[in-house]
Amino acid sequence: MRRSLLAGPVLEVAPRLLGMVLRSTTSEGTVAVRLTEVEAYDGPNDPGSHAYRGQTPRNAVMFGPAGFLYVYFTYGMHFCMNVVAGPEGTPSAVLLRAGEVLEGIELARLRRNQPADRDLARGPARLCVALGIGREGNGADLLAKNSPVELLNGPGFDGEPATGPRVGLREAADRPWRFWIPDDPTVSPYRPHVPKKRAQAAPPRA
């Protein structure tokens, strides 16, 4: 895996990640997955991106070089992870949404409380749990030899990726920037954005 392969335009990098392998090693052991579903986020040109409104402490990693891990916390309980793409200073990233566990499946089952195997890493937060990735994974260099989280070439994927709109986004919901391996059972189901029920308007005062 060369960093230059990740330093191109994010819409080219994202489909290229399909079939690649992400391997995470902690004190508990090693789990590796073959990536089956990803989404591209194109920084300043993309209202759906965390970097759309410029750099903040949270998204700072996205502004650095390609090949680093951007992990964020959401919904008060979940982590999701991205591979930073594009030239340095271009805050683009690829959300890793799902994978097939190739290695360490027993540890993944333990972490995930024994669901069906196809569900072990089927969804971005589930993928993080299966691999044991949390806050501390933010900023990890995926291409360093001694890194606890590494990105490997793996089997790759030869065919034509399926594409469609990204999952659960309110902004830029029309952009078909989700890529997945067709007919793979570990790909997560599509779900459009659902507006949260708004708090009731203030009651009329007496």
Added chain:
DNA sequence: GGAAAGATTTTCT
């Protein structure tokens, strides 16, 4: 300083 929404998952009906 406060409110609202969020690149989700699980559980219950």
Added chain:
DNA sequence: GAAAATCTTTCCT
């Protein structure tokens, strides 16, 4: 299918 769980970040007053 609907709703809860739960907290960080961002945006508005």
